[in-house]
Amino acid sequence: MQAGGNDFTPVDAVPVDTAPVDVAPVDVVIVGAGIVGAACARALAREGLSVIVVDRGQTTGATSSSGEGNLLLSDKAPGAELLLAQYSASLWPAVVDELADELGAGFPSVEYDRKGGLVVATTDAGAAPLLAFAQSQRGAGVDARVLSTAEALELEPQLNPAITAAVHYPDDAQVQPVIASEAFLASARRGGVRVLTNAVVTGPVLDARGALIGVTTSRGTVRAARVLVAAGPWSGEVSGLLGAPLPVRPRRGVVLVTTRMPHRIFHKVYDADYVGAVESNAADLQTSSVVESTGSGTVLIGSSRQQIGFDDRFRVDVLRELAVKALRLFPFLAGAPVMRSYGGFRPFMPDHLPIIGEDPRLPGLWHATGHEGAGIGLSLGTGAMIADLMAGRTPGLDATAFSPARGSLAAHLEGARP
Incomplete structure (x- = not known):
């Protein structure tokens, strides 16, 4: 199996479906079914939260299927991103073992290889x-x-x-990114997460106070207490549709x-x-x-x-x-x-750091995006951080540097629309 290839067919792949859906409100709707969204879905499901993942295409169909599966420390200078990479690297071995136990021998190996x-x-x-x-x-x-x-x-x-x-x-390592992404989603589904594919986000659902309480999609409305944007390079477009643009390109x-x-x-x-x-x-x-x-x-x-x-x-x-x-x-x-x-x-991202956390401009909006080429390696740390923050716990790694409210982003952010 070649890392970064598209030869893997998910064991529990969902058939292409564009029929309208009617879903009950959930705790969190995640926009994006790549590896970061999948890692967040798994982490939140393990918190006991109800989650729906929506994606404009199929699962793992974009950025996560186009990389080499790198889990690197070697390319990161001292600072916040390196700390997140080290934190994530500490999580990978245990999660790989958990996935093997959860999914069984019938699911392909994620090919975790600490080859250096x-x-x-x-x-x-x-x-x-x-x-x-x-x-x-x-x-x-x-x-x-x-x-x-x-x-x-x-x-x-x-x-x-x-x-x-x-x-x-x-300590540099590698995984097969498509299999790893699908393994996270398969694990999340076992925890009750629903994945809605071919669902293009078209706008926000706001309450009377202007807080975000869901999204409208091409397949129907999904209501949730929180909306987490994990749409990779499309996150700027999605966050803009929801009313709080991000400078993701x-x-x-x-x-x-x-x-x-x-x-x-x-x-x-x-x-x-x-x-x-x-x-x-x-x-x-x-x-x-x-x-x-x-x-x-x-x-x-x-x-x-x-x-x-x-x-x-x-x-x-x-x-x-x-x-x-x-x-x-x-x-x-x-x-x-x-x-x-x-x-x-x-x-x-213009300041070369992912955005992880709640958006101060729009209540109910959260982000887990902007990882550039490091999303595979940083996915587990990002999911763990999102789960900690949503649970009101102090994260295992200080999240301040990744906050949407950080000073290095101030010049790039627009205020939420009324």
């Missing part, structure tokens, strides 16, 4: 910044091990020996996939310039070398970032850049046939 990451510099100018970045991460509790070239080649024998610096991150990424081959790449390997691309606000095309094998023997080659709206046209120039840069890391790939490419849209 290797970050390298390919130029003299890139070596010092990589080593300084790793040192700052170690100060924040990340296991970041500086390697000699010989040590790096022991981990990855096919790596270009011309690298100028290398850092090993043993789509940021397109593309991945190349080779044909199957004997395993010759054993970690997630990327050039240090990847970190700069992740942290950049630039709208133009940015590419960096990110290469890893999958369980099925294919090799995934990324990554690109580009703010071009929801334009998903095929772009040969982007694929060419990805291929050329991958050869800097693994020259043997020059002879590897490419069988396909796929792309998707990340939910970009």
Whole structure:
């Protein structure tokens, strides 16, 4: 099963249905059936809350099916996002075991693999910044091990020996994102969660005080005490329809996939310039070398970032850049046939932090979105935080930095409509 692919058919998939529905009011309606919405649904169901998940398409049909399944610490600078990544990483092993017990042997494995990451510099100018970045991460509790070239080649024998610096991150991991998302939803359904697909949100339901008490959709009205927007790159559009716009924008990424081959790449390997691309606000095309094998023997080659709206046209120039840069890391790939490419849209935020919590502009509106390319890895921590906040508990991780009311978002937010 290749991470990031679309070959998985959910065991309990819901047939395509667009018939109108009439549902009883619930505690929470979640807009978005990707991995973040699914993780929140599971966490809230385990709190005993009644939940309906609505999605404009099918479950796991958009961003969550278009990534590589990364659970990374290596690409995050010290700060709030790294703390959320560390918190989430601490939750994954136990949840993987819980899912296996809940869903049984008939449900595919989520393919949790703590295979580790290797970050390298390919130029003299890139070596010092990589080593300084790793040192700052170690100060924040990340296991970041500086390697000699010989040590790096022991981990990855096919790596270009011309690298100028290398850092090993043993705690980087990966899951199959489609299976993981569907496993969260399957678990949530067992807890009573209903999933309503092909239901496009068309507007808010407000009470006499102006509080949000549900949503209207193309399949009917869903009333709830709280509305949680977890619609990934479409969250800006959805929150705007509900009356409290968010500055979430789509940021397109593309991945190349080779044909199957004997395993010759054993970690997630990327050039240090990847970190700069992740942290950049630039709208133009940015590419960096990110290469890893999958369980099925294919090799995934990324990554690109580009703010071009929801334009998903095929772009040969982007694929060419990805291929050329991958050869800097693994020259043997020059002879590897490419069988396909796929792309998707990340939910970009201008301050590079997800929004998690209640919106102060509109009572009843909550958010769990804006994770950009880290949503797979951050999903469990986000779900746990939402469950804690809605239950009135102090979260396992301080939620202040992710609040919709944080200062770094003030300039980007509009007030809720009357």
